[in-house]
Amino acid sequence: MVRRKSPGRTAFIYCNYTLLALLSLLCIFPLIQVLAISFSSSYAAASGLVRFFPVDFTLDAYKYVATKPEFLRSFGITIERVLLGVSINMLVTILVAYPLSKDSSQLRFRTAFVWLFVFTMLFNGGLIPTYVVIKDLHMLNSIWALVLPGALPIFNVILLLNFFRNIPKELLEASFMDGANQWSTLWRIVVPVSLPALATITLFATVGHWNAWFDGIIYMNQPDKYPLQSYMQTIIVARDMSNLSLDDIDKLKNVSDRNIKAAQIFLGALPILLIYPLLQRFFMTGIVMGSVKE
Template sequence: MIPWYIVIKQMGLLDSLWALVLPGAVPVFSVILLLNFFREIPKELHEAAFIDGAGHWTTLWRVIVPVSTPALATITLFSLVGHWNSWFDGMILMNKAENYPLQSYIQTIVVQRSYSMLSRQEISELATISDRTLRASQIFLGTLPIVLVYPFLQKYFVKGIVLGGVKG
């Protein structure tokens, strides 16, 4: 973790949005998953496309990408959930509380009870709210974007299951 922080600091990314985006832009686990998935695509699909007169780019966009939409949807969902739930990165890489991502901000209020960044009126309003309500709101806000994105990606998961189950 220390070398990771030093690299981000040396690149001048502290207190910027890029400090949260760039380090996790190409997750190694996702690359390995996709690499193994692409290796399992039958070579006959490539050969059939080339016989039909398709070039490399046409084969990629018209054959490989449509076949790999379930894997790409899975990796997209993994990445979205991973970035959305990473409150710790915001705590370390942002020096000012106003630059915190939503998860880091909620974490400081609910878990650490650091009210220093709130106004007096907001603190008095929070005093009337129970801890259970605050935690429930954190869970709701934490899952809402993923719940909204999942229905759009679900058709690719179902398509992948059906394609994998049909033999013949």
């Protein structure tokens, strides 16, 4: 785009690259340390000797994790949850955001509707009443308890309705001229031109489902139905050191090994870390205008 670069511009570019590279280093550092600990001996890990490189390199931690059925099982449940949950999230989010992106002349009581949704973002009844509702719906111990209560992330709705609003009016009007109704306009025109926004929201929804752990522990009746993060929570949570038996100590040694924790943390985070690079190809500029021109 820019053919001739001024000296100032060149200096800026160099500074920019350096700065961003430094920022990246700063951000990758904790993960590097987790990775280094996971490849270190449990002694080195427990002594806090590991910084950036493994000490007493070993694969023991990964071998141990490989023998743990809990890890893989909960991983599978998380995949199921993410696939089901994100599909539902996206569907409902799009369905709600589209009408709300219209103005009051097209959707009467629009303002009231928006506030009805926004209100739920700020107020909630708390754990006990929510639990009772889920229980009365007989959703305890089923994947639906993890998927339905949060099926409409209001933040994403608001974000999406703002993106929808920016779609050029001519595009929609052309569609209506061709005789399309709201439904087909939404799916044939609005959704395809909103890919960057949808990619963003898919990412948020995925991350939201991936990171959620509390609902798993509360709504699932057996640990073998836990999604990954609920299981991880039981690993990384600090242990009460005031009341242990010899038997507990025996177990503590297994679960407190920091290299094993680190290996699970790393393996647990890996898939979600890979999601963003995959979604990045939807973040292309000019999609909206491109389709107007054609």
